Amino acid sequence: MLAATPPCVDLVSAAAFEDFKLHAELKFPPGSNSGVYLRGRYEVQIQDDAGKALDPLRFGGVYGFLAPTAAAAERALRAALRQRLERRQIRSEIQDIVCA
Numbered sequence: 001m002l003a004a005t006p007p008c009v010d011l012v013s014a015a016a017f018e019d020f021k022l023h024a025e026l027k028f029p030p031g032s033n034s035g036v037y038l039r040g041r042y043e044v045q046i047q048d049d050a051g052k053a054l055d056p057l058r059f060g061g062v063y064g065f066l067a068p069t070a071a072a073a074e075r076a077l078r079a080a081l082r083q084r085l086e087r088r089q090i091r092s093e094i095q096d097i098v099c100a
Helices: none
Strands: 020-027 033-038 042-047 078-086 089-094
Touching: 020 033, 033 078, 042 078, 042 089
Parallel strands: none
Antiparallel strands: 020 078, 033 042, 078 089
16 A cells, blocks of 8 residues: 655655556545556546546546546546556546546
8 A cells, every 4th residue: 555755745656567457546626636647657637527528638538648438527526446557558447437
């Protein structure tokens, strides 16, 4: 389990990984905007953007690269996030919805 050490708010693993699966439980307030970085390169967008067009800047998308394929933000302000990163391929699931 990872925990942030104030004043830092980032969770960073000391270990390096090649291919991996990540499971995270998220709770985010209304109007929030954040993300989960994978390998320091890809950011899976986490934000309260229900009702907005699906583009690479939306909840569940890979920021700037891949738009989510479904509107996962419509569900709630809590989410179960599952990521799989193999080589340079990303599979993103939020609340059992395949997003990218």
